[in-house]
Amino acid sequence: MNVVFFFSQTDQAFVTLATNDSYAKGALVLGQSLRNHNTTRKLVVLLGPHVSDILCCREALSSIFDEVFMVNLMDSGDGAHLALMKRPDLGVTFTKLHCWTLTQYSKCVFMDADTMVLSNVDELFEREELSAAPDPGWPDCFNSGVFVFRPSNETYKQLVIFCAENGSFDGGDQGILNSFFDTWATTDISKHLPFIYNLSSIAIYSYLPAFKKYGHNAKVVHFLGKVKPWNYSYDAQRGEVRGHSIPPDQCQMHPDFLLKWWQLYARSVLPVLQKAYGNASFNSGFVDPSNHVGVVLESVRYFFKHLKSHVIFIQSFKYVFQLWIAFILQEKEQKWLF
Incomplete structure (x- = not known):
């Protein structure tokens, strides 16, 4: 019988951010997907103050993540640039910059809470700062949903100063990080992650033949855009994802990945939330098939x-x-x- 040993790398971590109740659900699914694929790294979540029940939410997150850190909200307040993308919600993504303060770790991989791991991705720690995949909207920019970085108080300080002096060309963290790490597109190709590490659900339909050819190799799916998996509901009896209130022309989400998200949520995350919240109410996302x-x-x-x-x-x-x-x-x- 073959025995496989997993050795934990305690000075490296996957990091995510939950700024509200919805993104906390996403973080739980992400964390559980990393656990399911036997990561040997620590799991860390940054938790913002805009969750409805801090204690219950923190308890739920602590059941999957090794460390939960409370952080102050950082908002760009840049309504003009955010309006260009029709995403006013992205201003609070500046809070992501707190990840550089996790100096107890030598190297980290940041993953947005609207991502989900499809296989083990520990090999990302072989990359250096700042490694990321191209953004499907403008490939000379990287998408900041998944990136490798080295925590540093000095880098954090420089980023905050840069924000204050220059702002963000898109009003969110991606604009800041691309401007700060402005040689990504032209210098070191080893810092360009393959698209399979940040497969945008939106990009699938912009080049469907490529997805049919290479999509089976995807390691991380990123539910980019306004519509997130938690905007839907789930019929557990039928095993079906139900609709949402977003117009169909604004939603481009692959049904297989969406169903995988909800199946993982129903199987592993919902019991964690039920235990943490007890008799307190929370939105499970499940539909009552009798209604x-x-x-x-x-x-x-x-x-x-x-x-x-x-x-x-x-x-x-x-x-x-x-x-x-x-x-x-x-x-x-x-x-x-x-």
Whole structure:
């Protein structure tokens, strides 16, 4: 019998950030995915003050992460640049810069809480600062959802000064980090991570043939964009992901990865949340399959909300039609009561 030993590397860590309840769920899924794929590194999460129940949230995170650090929120407040991307929520991603203060670790890999690991990625620690994958929107910039860095109080200080003096060209952390590490695109190719370490769910549909050819090699999926997995709901009885209130034209998420996220959440994260929160209420994200009226009302609300253009009308009608068909098929053997 072959025995495999896993030796823990205690001076290196995967790091993520949870600024609110939703991103805390994402962090839990990310952390559990790293555990499931037998990482030998420590897991660290930075927790912002905007979670509804600090104690319960911290307890849940502590069950998966080795260390939970409370950090102050850093917001760019740069509404003009954030408006260009239609993402005002990204201002608080400046809080990510706190990761450089984790000087008890010699090297770290930062991963956004909307990422999920699909296989072991410990080999990332063989890379040097600042290693990252190209951003699908502008490949001469790196995407700051996954990057290798070396904690340093001096680097942190320089980043904060740089922020104050120069701001961010996109209003978020990615603009700052690309401007600060401005030689990434042209100097050391070894700092360019393959796209499989930061597979953008949006990029899948922009070059579908490449995804069909290479997608099976993906090691990290990144749910980029406005719509996150937790914006959906999950029917545990059917094992199906249900819709959300975001217009279809704004959502480009591969259904296989979305289902994987929810399956991991249902199997490993929800029990952790239930234990931590006890009798306290929290949004589990699960739907009540017996609540047929709620499903129908959801479709009607969605239909009328998005009658703003011909395109949205057709998309809304398609969405409503699909919900009604599902409802009718489920009820076909039951008696209608009015």
